[in-house]
Amino acid sequence: MTSKLQKNFYLRDDVVGISRELLGKVLCAKTNGGLTKTIITETEAYAGEIDKASHAYGGKRTKRTEPMFGEGGIAYVYLCYGIHHLFNVVTNKAGSPHAVLIRGGKPLSGTDLMLKRRKKTVVDKSLLGGPGSLARALGITTENTGTSLIGGSIWIEDHGIVIDDDAVTAGPRVGVDYAGADAELPYRFIAKGVQ
DNA sequence: CGAATGATATACT
DNA sequence: GTATATCATTCGA
Numbered sequence: 001m002t003s004k005l006q007k008n009f010y011l012r013d014d015v016v017g018i019s020r021e022l023l024g025k026v027l028c029a030k031t032n033g034g035l036t037k038t039i040i041t042e043t044e045a046y047a048g049e050i051d052k053a054s055h056a057y058g059g060k061r062t063k064r065t066e067p068m069f070g071e072g073g074i075a076y077v078y079l080c081y082g083i084h085h086l087f088n089v090v091t092n093k094a095g096s097p098h099a100v101l102i103r104g105g106k107p108l109s110g111t112d113l114m115l116k117r118r119k120k121t122v123v124d125k126s127l128l129g130g131p132g133s134l135a136r137a138l139g140i141t142t143e144n145t146g147t148s149l150i151g152g153s154i155w156i157e158d159h160g161i162v163i164d165d166d167a168v169t170a171g172p173r174v175g176v177d178y179a180g181a182d183a184e185l186p187y188r189f190i191a192k193g194v195q
Numbered sequence: 196c197g198a199a200t201g202a203t204a205t206a207c208t
Numbered sequence: 209g210t211a212t213a214t215c216a217t218t219c220g221a
Contacts, residue, residue, distance in 0.1 A: 046216075064203060079201070081201080082215090083217070083218070086217085088216085132216095175217065
């Protein structure tokens with residue numbers, strides 16, 4: 001059974017709960033003429049204005065973070081360190097800059113295309129190991145920021161994969177040391193045994 | 196462990 | 209309008 005996640009999934013105000021539920025879901029991207037699918041195994045929640053690690057902390061609204069302030073159900077893609085594209089799913093209603101960063105996944109379909117984009121020949125965990133690599137393998141770029149996840153070229157499917165609570169690790173986020181105490185929040189979710 | 200690399204935010208003139 | 213500091217990272221040594 002497969003079904004595409006609908007808008008009401010993204011509109012809830014529990015961004016941490018959504019991050020947890022996205023584990024095991026399938027991220028699909030039809031970019032550059034090719035279709036790729038990946039099972040989401042690692043996510044991170046960014047709780048907008050109350051979260052120092054978020055670009056939108058304190059309700060800061062800029063041209064770059066604009067998509068996060070929009071309605072849930074769209075993509076927010078940001079170029080980080082001049083090299084890496086990071087893919088986020090915007091959640092909550094318009095005006096609440098919540099988002100879920102997709103940090104890792106496992107190839108499901110379109111593997112050849114991912115290998116080609118990463119210039120690799122074998123599938124290993126470095127293919128989708130990390131937010132920058134994952135976005136590159138899926139062909140996601142900043143061009144895709146603001147794209148709708150309902151009816152756009154990027155969407156998320158539910159394949160009926162259930163990740164048991166025992167298989168979920170919640171922990172502090174990485175790479176956000178500058179956020180001080182907020183970097184310690186257990187907003188990071190990893191699905192064990194799927195990777 | 197350290198460099199690469201470029202858009203963006205912020206603080207200036 | 210122009211300048212500089214900073215970054216939700218990765219790869220290679």
